[in-house]
Each structure stands twice: as structure tokens, then as C-alpha cells.
Amino acid sequence: MINVYQPTLGKEELESLEKVFESNWLGKGKRVIEFEEKYAEHIKSSKDLVLTTNCCSEGLFSSMHLLDIKSGDEVILPTLSFVGAGNAVCACGAKMVLCDVDPRTLNARAEDIEKCITPRTKAILLLHYGGIPCEMDEIMALAKEHNIKVIEDAAAGVCSTYKGKAVGTIGDIGMWSFDAMKILVCGDGAMLHFNSQELRRKADRWLYFGLETKSGYENSVAQKWWEFDISCFGHRAIMNDITAAMALEQLKKLPMFMEKRAAVHEYYNEKLKELTWLDLPLQLPDYVTTSYYFYFIQVKNGKRDQLAKFLRENGIYTTYRYYPLHRVPGYGVTGNFPNADYAADCTLCLPMHQSLEAADTRFIVEKIEEFGNKYC
Template identity: 50%
Template sequence: MINVFQPMLGEQELAAVREVFESNWIGRGERTKAFEEGFARHLGVGPRHVTSTNSCTEATFIAMELADVGPGAEVVLPTISFVGAGNAVASRGARPVFCDVDPRTLNPTADHVEAALTPRTRAVVVLHYGGRPGDVARIAELCRERGVLLVEDAAIAVASRVDGRACGTFGDMGVWSFDHGKILVTVDGGMLYVRDPELAARAPKLAYLGMEQVSGYDQALRARTRWWEFELSSFSRRSVTNDVLSAVGLVQLGRLPGFVARRRRIAERYDRGLAGVEGLLCPPPLPPGHESSHYMYWIQLEGGIRDDLARDLYERGIYTTFRYPPLHRVRAYGSDAVLPGADRAADGTLLLPMHQGLTDADVDRVVDAVRECVRARLGRRRSPAPA
């Protein structure tokens, strides 16, 4: 089976984990600090503005707390988003307000976001679909003009940029994912960026039970006695990562440019192989100055054949999927929004395998299967009924 997403881990990562085991310190320590510092350099921000977490979802929950999202507030987010973003809003007693997306890029435009803003809007959360930056610069400007906070869900945009600026740093906060299916993998993990220095200083405390002092070793260097005592700044969860996962992350961070370069070549090979297939659209070209992480590669299909094509490909050993199902259709959120662009995209879009472990032969196998199956499915739909 050719997988949609797949990590690339090897001897370098195993060696890094072995070093952590041999150090006898596997909790949060120097390697976690080094991973945070390295990721901050990758973003082009100061290390005190980033905090590692045990998942991107936890980073989003912390962002909602830092944004003071609570009962009576509204948070605008594209309906094509990960459920963790919707849950982070709803768990605070706030109301998720879903906006539409462009049916081709599956990203919201500034106009989509503006149409959903109300006097109760406290924050906006935007996803960079498939790793494409989207209209983030205009959305950030809009949020500043309206006095609402912008949180960028850059979970799948770890190397995405606009005019050299990293996605996740256009707004007030940004979050990233390093789980088993992402490009940069720590097995499980996330990162939070906070622009405001005071809020950034609060983030590590919120990630560790609200404790003002989290390391007895560090405290022992400064206190003569009772370094095990602590104070609380809030009643928070434990959302930290550890040195085992951070050691993996440090290796993966060094390999990231090569991973993204390989994904770019795969996307280009898909573009060439699927060009001109009747009834099929490839992703639109990136605007000038935009760099994608190429986390997803999707095709869009006419004739209502998407679901049948997914089954055909699965039976040929090619796994496909669609992410992310529109949140305005999830009953638990209680939305009555009418979002035609998102509905159109969700009902006709299919994600093809995209990971740096794919060989050229794998990509060609997918291309050949897609071309053959699309042609067969559309031919059946268009054939006249027997007399």
C-alpha cells in the first residue's frame, strides 16, 4: 500500500535517542531547549517567543487561553480546518464561527474572514491548507485593523513562507505539529509562537501546570533550602514534551530542507503526469513570493466520481483521503452556516500520496492509476443508457 502520509526516520534519529537514554535524563531538558532554539532560528524569531508542547492541539488550546477567549466571545476560522482548532475554541465556552474558503486552494481569503467578523469576534484562526500560505498577509492586516488577534494554524506549513517570512509569524500566535504524519516528525509534539513578550513569558507556565518554578535542579542553584516548593500562576494542564522526542526533532530539523525539496519535486511530477486529464484539476500555481511546504497534493474531480475513485485506488494499493471535513457540518458545533465554496471543495477533492519517502516509480504508479480510473469512471457516467 502506498500511504498518503509517512514519516522518514532512520539511523540518525536512533543515534540521537540512544544518546538521550545514555544520559539518564529523558524528561524536558537541554535537548528540548536546543530544539526550541533551533526552531526559533528556522522561523527567524527570538527563542523566548517559542514554547514546545506535546501536540499542536495543546498549543492551540494554550493560544486560546493566552488570547483570553471565553464565554460570549466568537472566534472565526475556516470550516476546512482540523477539529482540534474547533475544539480549542468551543472548550473555552466561546462560539466557533466558520467562514468559507476558496474552492480551489481550500484557504480562506481576507474577504471570507471579514464577512464572518462581528463585534463579538475575539480572534481569528487560519489554516495554511496543504502547506500553502494563502491570503495570510492580507488577513493579518485585516485583523490588526479590526483589533482582533490572529492565530495561525501552521501545523502543516512548517517550511511555508511569503516573501521570505515564515508562516506562523504573521499573526499574534502560531502553532505547528510534529506528529507521526507530518514533515518534521518528533512522533508526537508541537510548537507555539507568541509575538507579545509578556504573553510569550506566560506560555511555558501554561504548558506546565501553571507552575512558576518547574525545575528543582535549577531552583537549587539559586535557593539554599526548600527548592522543591513552588507557586502557581494558573490552573493549567501538563502539555510539555521531553528530550527523547526533542532529540528526534533536532535531527529532523536538520533534514527538513531536503524533505521539502523532495516534496516539491514530487508535486512537480504529479503536475506533469496529471496535466490535461479530462475532468481533473491539479492544485493552482502558487502566487509569486509564496513557498509551500508541500504537505498535501490534491486533485479535484467533476462528475461526482471522487468517492468511487478513492475506492478504485485503494483496491490498487494506493491509499487516498480528504482532509479536512468541513466543521460547519459537525452537529456538535451547532453551526447553520451556508458555505458553498467549502462544500464544493469537500465533495470533489481527493488527497494523493505525498511524502518524501515516495520514489519516482511510486509517483508514476499513482499517476497511471489515477489517469486510468478517472477515464473509466467518467466514461461510465457519460455513456448513454441502453435502449
């Protein structure tokens, strides 16, 4: 089966793990600190504004606490969002307010968000769909006008930029995922970015029991390092040196990953452009860069599901992400979201990862063409 997502790991990651084992320190330590510093350089920010955590969903949940979002507040998010975003809003007692999206980029736009703003709106939780940047100038201007916080779910945007700035660094809080299906992988893990050092310090305490002082290797100055105090009833959601060691090696490989993913993207574009029954990804403006996390087509003839089944029967796994939150019964949200409904019924994510071989992409295109000749 040709996978839709797949990590690329090698001896470098194994060797880095061996060094961690030899150190006898597997918890949060020097390698986590190094990864935070290196990632801050990667996104052209400061190490004083970034913080690791154990997964991106934790970042979503924690953002509610860090921005003081409570019961009765409203948080706007696109209905095409990861379920973790919806759960984060609902779990803190806030009201999840869904907005529609652009039917082609699948990103929320300022015009979609503005329709949903009320006096109770406290935050906007954006998704940069597949690493494609939202139009942040318009969204940030809208947020400033209404005094609304902006949270960026840049889980798939590890190399995505908007007008020279890394996505995830533009709003109040941003986050990137390093789970097993992402581009930079370390099993599980995430990086958070904050628009102030004060917010970062608040997160640092919240993600480790609310402790005012740290124990073990993180606390090298206290004379009685076993003494502590707490500032809040935080929990434990930290990265460790095992995952950080993997992440450091993966970070070195990102340029190569991007080159290979871009080549796959361009191959699909070139080979599929003549198929009139498909819409391909839009040409992006020159002021943005994407991480090429998804390559999604939109099947215009109502045969998306049939195509997905045909490809799977031929050893090609495809999928659609993300299932609209307004269609999830557990949320109990109703409304009119025509663009999101169109996307959910017509969009298909093709295999996209840096481990794809030329024979794989050639076979995928051949099978899509075969389907078109038979059924379209």
C-alpha cells in the first residue's frame, strides 16, 4: 500500500537516541533546550518565545487556559478543523462558533470570521489548512478591531510562511505538531510560540504542575532543590530528551524534505492538469510559502468516494481531512456552511510525503487517469 503520509527516519535518529540512552537522562533536559533554541532560529524568532510540549493537541487545550477563555466566552474556528480544536474549546466551557471557509484553499477568511463575531467573542482559533497560510493581514486587522485573541493551529506548517513570517508566529499563540504523520516527526511532540515572554512564562508553569521551581537537571542553582511552590494547578505536558533528540535530527533534514515534497507537488500538477473532472490546488500568491503537507484534488463530478475506493483497491491509500465539525453529532452545532460542505464531499488528499519514489507517483497518476477513462 502506498501510504498517504509517511515519516522519513534513518541512522542519524538512531544514533542520536543511543547518545541519550548513554547519558542516563531521558527526561526533559539539555536536548529539549537545544531543540527549542534551534527551532526558534528556524522560525526566525527568539528562544524566549518558544516552548516545547508533548503534543499539538495539548497546545490547543492549554491555549484556552493561557488566554483566560472561560465558560460563556465564544471562540470562532473554521468548521474544517481538527477535532482537537473543537474539543479544546468545548472542554473549557466556552461556546464553539463555527465559520465557513474558502472552497478551494479550505482556510477561513476574514469575511467568514466577521459574520460570527459577537460581543462575547474572545478568540479566533485558525487552522492553516495543510500548511497553506491563511490571509493573516486581514484576519489580524479584524482581530485588533474587535480586541480578539488569535490562536494559530500551524500543526502542518513547519516550513510555511506568510509575507516573510513563519505561520504560528503572527497571532498570540501558535503551535506546530511533530507527531508520527507530520513532516518533522519525533513520535509525539509539539512547539508553541507566544507573542510575549510573559505568556511564555505562564505556559512554562502551566505545562509543569504550576511549579515555580524545577527539579532535577533543570534546577541547578537552588541550594535545596527539593523545595518548591506552585502558581497554578497545572499539569504535566512536557517534551523529553528522547523525542527532542529525534526532532533535532529531523530539523536538519527539513530542507531536503521540502525539496522532495515540492517535487511531488509539481509532478502531480503537471500530470493531472489536463483532467477536466478535477480541480487541482490553487496557485499560491508569491508572498506565501507552504510546507506541502497535503496534496488535495477536488473531484467535480460527484465521484470522489468512488475514486478513493478505486485507488485503495489498487494499493493507493487516500483520505479526506478534516471532517467538518458541524457534521459531528457530539458537538450539536447546526448552521449553513456551503463551502465546507462542498469541500468535504469533493476533496481527496493524495499520498504526499518525502519517501515517495518516482515509480509511486507515476503509478498514482496512471490509476487516476485510468479511473477517469472508465468512469468520467
